[in-house]
Amino acid sequence: MKQATVNELQDDSHSASQQGVWLPALRVLLLLGVLLGLLYPLAVTGLAQLLMPEKANGSLLLKDGKVVGSALIGQQFTKPGQFWGRPSATGGTPYNGTGSGGSNLGPSNPALQKAVAERIAALKAAGPVPAGAVPLDLVTASASGLDPDISVAAALYQLPRISQALGISEARLRTLVNAHAETAWFGNSDSARVNVLELNLALPVH
Template sequence: MIRNVAHALPPPPGPEPASPREARLRDELAPAVRATAVTLVLTGLLYPLAMTGVARVLFPRQAQGSLVSDASGKIVGSELLAQGFAAPGYFQPRPSAAGEKGYDPLASGGSNLAPTSKKLRERAAAALDRLRKENPDAPGAVPVELVTASGSGLDPHLSPAAARWQAPRVARARGVALDRVRALVDEYTEGRDLGVLGEPRVNVLELNLAVDRRFGASGAPPGAQEPGR
């Protein structure tokens, strides 16, 4: 009798079938998650590791950051990043708006000041006044790049003209003939890439290291920045 009653009871309720919307969502979500995971592993892990390995084999110096060493072998910077130089015996790069004090590689960027900005005009006027006082023997007008920051604030190059404009100050501070300093600028002037791309340029850090090697340490006063400091 008990068996008959049990058979007569309705079966326990099972899970409700998924609605067409839920089934469609599940069918679309699973492939999307799989594709995201595969793409993340391929492009975010395997590809960067492979490219880093290839770069280290084919271009080891560039892959390490294009680091520059002084005569003693000490790393003093990268040829890709500008540094500030205040001592009169060194060539100065373009001004920098990267970071609070400039030349901060962790805060690359421009001032974002418009050409009509009063602050920009005042900054350029102050730079002009300083450059004229520091370079009384410089020929002609101050090159515009010496009073304007680059978009990154870390441009490591100057035009040959801007470097030669500073040569009298460097020669006077070093106590050497002006022609020798100008010849060094010409020696370290890089031409256009592939002969047609870009403009001739001078890497300021490498030029200043060459000045030290050729003419000896500058004997900069305390607080004046030298390569790598």
């Protein structure tokens, strides 16, 4: 009889200790859920909309009041009177945001060599090009396949073609490119780049 009483006391003590552990844990879980799952996201979203609404909404670019793309994701341009961006090796279609990735082809891979040769031929077939080597970023895809920018050298390489297609002097186009050139925080003039979509939107005709 005494043994049964002792066991009952032990069971009651165990149940009480479990309640003492679970109840505080549940309170902490609910508190953190409200703080981190509701209040914190709302605060961050509100601050972002207040301090940097353009970036918070995807850096969208407009033309005639309509969204035509984002400054963060490249698009494919193929007309002679447009600046062309980097080639894209994303899955399905070029600049496919849901299939971001590169070709994973090494420099000695015949498939990459063939693709580069075809891209060079397409650039030359589209219109006049300067003498010298083609800028690397005009014939090779990036790791993401979504790059919205090209080097200033790549933009300047396309001036003869665009000048002929639009009837605009190369000097005027060069001024346009330089006006849109951006340099990374810790970069130098050699790393300057331009956003292809912004540049095309700034053309008098596109």
